[in-house]
Amino acid sequence: MEKIDNNKISSWWLLVPTSFLYIITFFIPLITLLVMSFSRFESSVTTVGFYLDNYEKILTDGITLKIFFQTVELSLMITLFCLLLGYPVAMLMRRVGPKARLWILLLVVSPLLTSIIVRNVAWVLILGRSGMINDLLISWGLISKPLPLMYNTFGVVLAVVHVYLSFMVLPLFAALSSINNSLEEAAASLGAKPLSIFLNVTLPLSLPGIMAGCTLVFILSMGVYLTPVIMGGNFVVTLPMLIEDAVRNRYNWPEASAMALLLLIAIGIMIVISSSIQKWVKS
């Protein structure tokens, strides 16, 4: 027994390289962020201390909080669409053979294989005022003036869903493929119609996958920056855009830090919610 215990302790050394990376790229910046968010920024001078100025401003200026909630709303929307589009895809992947599964998988992750700039420029070419879709619809005489397909929430959601779909499909597929087919067959033999089987067996058993996918997509969406900038023009503003503005145009690191922490808290709350939903369902 002693020997095993020794092995256990020495195994922790395996974490050293990663911890080193995490300390430098994660914990130190996080602490800096925390310290910075309580600092005071006055006439281009940052004073370290314990001031609540930045938080006061964020919570009372009326615009930051509004944009924060817009960001949450946008992220929830993206998450929902990813779930609605991703679930049938994951279901299909579970049913088809291994070869077809690989092709679907490749298709789903393909957006991740292209550069974010290329992808967004492609969207402009497709969805823009004189993009492919509008051109076609006008030349067919279906519409007389271009549809507003981008520089609005629709365009942003579409472009973000396109990329983040894979982060939804993969956990969903993992959860669905761990459900034994005989469970659904057992339900059928007990008189359950296909919809009842889905609602009573498949859906509840895939809940861990749903929660994992939703949490992942939500977290990623809260931090999305470049896509809303390109696809939303100035019409869709998210919190990351405000942070960028504070840092780059106003050199106001303390305020940017406070906003970043707000984002972090929102994500933390989401994780707590999703894990408590899972616990609640389990009991």
Add this chain to the structure above:
Amino acid sequence: MSNIQLNNLTKKYGSFNAVDSINLSIKNGEFVTLLGPSGCGKTTTLRMVAGFIKPTSGDLIIGGSNMVGVPPHNRKVGLVFQNYALFPHMSVRKNVAFGLKMQKMQQSLIAEKVNKILETVQLQELSERMPSELSGGQQQRVALARALVIEPEVLLLDEPFGALDKNLRDHMRIELRDLQRKLNISTIFVTHDQDEALSMSDRIVVMEKGKICQIGSPNEIYENPASVFVAGFLGLSNIFSAVCTKITRAKKTIEFEGLTIEIESEKLNKSDEISIMIRPENIQIYKKKNASNKEDFLGFIKSKIYLGSTIQYQVKIKDGPIILINANNSKILNFQDFDTNEEVLVHLSKNAIYPII
């Protein structure tokens, strides 16, 4: 009246006949076992009865109506899977109530029926447990209760004992058979385990390559196998090719592997080439003495395996075949053990030799 009928039931996958024109009728309350090696079509047959596989052709009649094309949820079929397939997110009670809930039965009636069946399978105390908190045997009883509570017209069992250890398996066998008799429910049981088939069935259907080889009671199948395959699949056997060389009234002389023996068989004609089966438990061996009887042969012990209640010997008969013998290791019958390479006398009684014609 037959409760279940399979008429020329066939399932083809491309040019491969998974199930090839099977005919079988199962009486009300009968326990019928589909027995065969993997790939013989027994599970495909079961899944066709359950409705998960659509037959290529043929009819499946349950309780007087043709079920071909009827989806599984509209058949009154209770199914127990090898892995039990209990819903892991539901308690024992909810698992059992599932089928009744799907029928939109009244809550009070559901509770009543669930309590009754849980009592039958002795699980009332565990009704609020989750499946993961149960032992293998308990899980299986839940699966059985869940299948039986909907009062199906037929109970289908797909190798339900596969995941249990030996003692529990023997116990569950008896329990399941008692319950099946008590409820008088027609049952199709799929297994590749000959002991299960022999010990539980009213009738056994031996299958090979999608076809039925033989249908009969366990006794018939074991003692009068219709083919070499059936003889080899059920129990241990010595099987030899033989030829009939002489006929004197009812007595027929056969030759196999250099041995000549007289047997009694009505069907045998001169020059017939047949197979003969000799069960290892029907051969006796003695300490060496002079061979006086025509049915006694000299030989020596080639190897032996100690199996507890029996001892299994391989005996090489002089100028003859190697033969498998099971000797009853009984203190009462004064059994004497033999050593490897010891010379012995093998007694092949004519009653022990079964010609497969």
